[in-house]
Amino acid sequence: MYGSLKPILEAELKAAKENGTYKVERVLESPQGREITVGGKKYLNFCANSYLGLSGTELMEKASEEAVKKWGYGLASVRFICGTQTVHKELERAVAELEGTEDAVLYSSCFMANLGLFQTFFGPEDAIISDELNHASIIDAVRLSKAERHVFKHMDMADLEEKLKATKDKRLRVVATDGVFSMDGDIAPLKDICDLAEKYNALVMIDDAHANGVMGKSGGGTPEHCGVVGRVDFITGTFGKALGGAGGAFTATRKEAADYLRNRSRTYLFSNSLDTAVTGASLFLIGYLKSHPEYRKRLWENTKLFRDLMKKNGFTVSDAQHPITPIMLGDEKKAVEMGKALFDEGIYVIGFAYPVVPKGKARVRVQISAAHTKEDIEKAVEKFTSVGKKFGVV
Numbered sequence: 001m002y003g004s005l006k007p008i009l010e011a012e013l014k015a016a017k018e019n020g021t022y023k024v025e026r027v028l029e030s031p032q033g034r035e036i037t038v039g040g041k042k043y044l045n046f047c048a049n050s051y052l053g054l055s056g057t058e059l060m061e062k063a064s065e066e067a068v069k070k071w072g073y074g075l076a077s078v079r080f081i082c083g084t085q086t087v088h089k090e091l092e093r094a095v096a097e098l099e100g101t102e103d104a105v106l107y108s109s110c111f112m113a114n115l116g117l118f119q120t121f122f123g124p125e126d127a128i129i130s131d132e133l134n135h136a137s138i139i140d141a142v143r144l145s146k147a148e149r150h151v152f153k154h155m156d157m158a159d160l161e162e163k164l165k166a167t168k169d170k171r172l173r174v175v176a177t178d179g180v181f182s183m184d185g186d187i188a189p190l191k192d193i194c195d196l197a198e199k200y201n202a203l204v205m206i207d208d209a210h211a212n213g214v215m216g217k218s219g220g221g222t223p224e225h226c227g228v229v230g231r232v233d234f235i236t237g238t239f240g241k242a243l244g245g246a247g248g249a250f251t252a253t254r255k256e257a258a259d260y261l262r263n264r265s266r267t268y269l270f271s272n273s274l275d276t277a278v279t280g281a282s283l284f285l286i287g288y289l290k291s292h293p294e295y296r297k298r299l300w301e302n303t304k305l306f307r308d309l310m311k312k313n314g315f316t317v318s319d320a321q322h323p324i325t326p327i328m329l330g331d332e333k334k335a336v337e338m339g340k341a342l343f344d345e346g347i348y349v350i351g352f353a354y355p356v357v358p359k360g361k362a363r364v365r366v367q368i369s370a371a372h373t374k375e376d377i378e379k380a381v382e383k384f385t386s387v388g389k390k391f392g393v394v
């Protein structure tokens, strides 16, 4: 009966191609790194989430090899049957320490950590109050829960307070936000959020995927950056971005909440244990970064250099304090075309336009890494400037 589905898909795909939302995947012929190979040609890479520049490194390769040698290839089980090894418990302890929480629970991905969170704790007598620009995985996770759903305007504390007042009769309220928002690199005002939550007796959940290992003096993420360690009830995070880049994730939380997740969270209970390569390598990395602050130092130096040089050359750069650096262009077509032109010049960046970002906010997004050299940054700025001139942007 595929005949009934096929014409629908063909029409949808054709429409997506016409309105520019069709996604073409470029195929890398090399490991992920500051330089990558596509179509036999080398590019400087400015669009990976590997903020510490670790994903393609020998360091992580060795750490994962050693983990597999010690713990085997995989568990072929969920955690509560026979899938928990010493290394999983050690990683959970290390994550809890990094995040400043009492405990942590591992998940196969942050998407799964989010899906397994709200439906476990919150039902029809509760309310979830979610930032309008939250990640797709939070939006879907909120939908999976039977709790009442409220959305507050992006980082708008007055609107959040309204929603907290409107839900005061619910048994539990939880405020949910990304720690760092991926399109603008803007940071949630966690201090204000925690203060409001305290005032109205609500819980706080953050998804810190773009901040784990990046933000905060010791890489503890946005709670550390905002000075609210110990005040956030649920922190979901990933090993798939700065912390190695392969995958795997966690929910860091209070003692009883972690215990409850291990008993009731469906995406934890009914999905395979996190693989040994990622578990062992992540454990190694969290320890390694404690004595190697130079990765974060280089990341922030590079970020500052790129932002300063771009501004000096006349580009509009957001003021966010994150290696996600959107170069704002406004014009939809210009952003996409400029992304392609930069790619042709050997700089791998992506132009984002509506509906991925709001109308009139089209941009080329740049992601800086600790692996970039000063010369890489200078070269990217030089190419941006020459291409920008062609497009009449600067």
Ligand SMILES: *Cc1c(COP(=O)(O)O)cnc(C)c1O
Binding pocket: 108, 109, 110, 111, 112, 135, 137, 178, 182, 207, 208, 209, 210, 237, 238, 239, 240, 247, 248, 249
């Ligand atoms: C990347 C990202 C995720 C997904 O993380 P995975 O571990 O790859 O599933 C979830 N939330 C946010 C905010 C993200 O940026």
